[in-house]
Amino acid sequence: MRFSVLYLDMNSFFASVEQHLDPSIRNRPVAITATEGEHGACVAASYEAKAYGVKTGTRVRDAKALCPGIVFLPSRHRLYVRYNLKVAEVLDRHAELYRIRSVDEFQIALSGEATELPGLTRLVTDMKAAVAREIGPCLRFSAGAGPNHLLAKIAGKLEKPDGFRWLDRENMPQAIAHLALDDLPGISSGMSERLNRAGIRDMAALCALDPRHARRIWNSVEGERFVRALQCEDIPLTETRSGGIGQSKILAPDFRAPREAYLVSRWLIAKAGRRLREAGKVAARFGLSIRMIDGRQFSRSMKCEARQDDLHFLRINRALWRLAWPDVARAQILSVGIQLDDTAPLSARNGDLLSGLGPAERLPAERAARAMDLINARFGDGTIRTGVNRPHPGFFERG
Template sequence: MTPMRTLYVDMNGFFASVEQQMDPRLRGKPVAITAVETESGACVAASYEAKAFGVTTGTRIYEARQLCPGIIFRPSRHRLYVRFNQRIAAVIDEIAELKYVRSIDEFQVALGGTTSELDAAFDLARRIKVAIRERVGSELRCSIGIGPNPLLAKIAGKLEKPDGLQWLGPENMPKAIADLQLNDLPGISRGIRNRLWDARIYNTTDLYRLDPRHARMIWNSVEGERFVRALQGMDIKIQPTERNGYGNSKVLAPQHRPPHKAKLVGRWLVEKAAERMRRDGFCARQFSLSVQLVERGRWGRGQKITATQDTRFLLSLYEGLWREMRRRCNGDVMSINVHLGDVILLIQRNGDLFGPLSPGMPNRPEALATVIDHINRRFGERVVRYGIHQDHPGFFERE
């Protein structure tokens, strides 16, 4: 029997189940979580009671009402879901080797020794399920997948929902995934699927039997070979992603959509992105701003800059791009995205022979920004700000 190396926990209907946990009146009822409180807005999550009526992520609110007349809508409370994520992670880590928190509702556990045997892995999975229900919330269910690598464990976790427990390995592949479509597999985008079709790979069985070297040619990357080898059961680790930028985006609550108010939310996004970038020791060489208007228009611009991690300078770029956007666009703002791209490590930045910039060292404004970061982290809030901005956490954060 192939040793099992990974156990993957996938929380079911996470946002909706947290709301049902917090409010017993919602239990057993169809619930949808919204990001935008208008009829044209979309559901960002749905309970399994709502999914039974065809309501899924992306369903418009007015469509959800038609599909499920008794549906109950709740605004997203992202910070609440983060707190539940942390509680679940703590519980898992007490009884297993929690290796990664993959997302707000997915957790990767390492298996080894006796737990690499399938029966022991199943026992561990059942213990995790019970611990989450008893110690975090009775309404929180999860599907767990077990496999010889993270890819197969993740796919196994999606085979049976809700509250499922499945495994995948060379012993039951590819038959166990024969009913899945190519784009049901994590990592198969529409573009990769179309490339596979062009190569006459039409289903998961064809993909499983593909020569990994051929997959490298189809993907035009070594990642294609890695993907197929993992699908075939080899212990292929998930590669750490290479950092190429820092971004923040926000769907605005209705009260923040007038341009003069939306602008302040954008300033807050720039501050947050710059702080994260400094924390990790990077500098940006490109700054981009994109805006989605309520009337379905979209505007975006980016510009190359000298490598920097100075919040004040980045905010001055933002102000300039915002003025340009306002000259060209009218109406309220639905969403804002700021991106600090083409990043390099600060220690890799060249100095300036004719300016006060030493190689690999922060300049005075950047050093000051780092001091401000330390003050804000110490006191747990933004006690020092770069002018006026508007906090807008979560989608619509409500306590």
């Protein structure tokens, strides 16, 4: 067997950083909260707290009932980003750190002896020891290896905390036969239902699926790529063009009803759109991601006309929410995010002969959006808006 990707997932990262900094709370149940007070919720929990049933999304009052004596701390996202970079520096000295996937996830490109299991095992052992020695023993990670990113990521979730698992032709699909279809990253409950209708109801059937059939089920080439990756082919990640602009939000309990979350997404578009215009860019792809408290996710992006006005992106956002509605209508929403991708300078946009629009010229809706930016800059954010939205400033506002 030969491995090409190692995926590292920090264990209870936010809580572990706090335990590292404060020895008095080590080996104690700790929860990180997104908002203060009894109506707040936990955005992370230590393994000591998880043993009592406290998890991401648990309300503060419920966490207290489940785990008397639990320690609550407010989230400090900038602090966690600094420790993310500390960990990244240590990892990069041992192997090629290909990509920081998120604040607590890393992707390593394997080469040389590390592509074989004995060398890979030594590498993982050395990196675990280095992180503990150079940063602190509270910071641990689970590792997963595979011939592609998807299998490495799945493997990294199989043994927590502080585990190491691998997936390859020798143990697939039996090593993941116990998982449900929507346990896999990228398969929402809606996609799981679509697979069920196609007669694909378990992991063995999914892994044996003809990739061409998968393309039809997904209605996208991504279905074929996904199944080929499960079949242990070397399927590289699709590269996203640099320069994208994103906004995401961990929601407080009062914002978790789907209709409230939708209004927050409109607010995020206003923020991202302003950044896009300030950068003098247009975006030709819009993405929406919705994460639910029960762990399900909806994520979809759509190619669109290269624009920079909020009204254009709000229409696409509404269309994607309609697609998501069967999955999210009865759910509690944990987080929502939007992404403006395939960006390019407005100055490089071609004109439209039929409409009379000249090269690099703004459309009327784009000129109106720019005028709104100027008004809000002078009189305060939200003075004038494109329709109704729900501002939600506070913890974990990223981008």
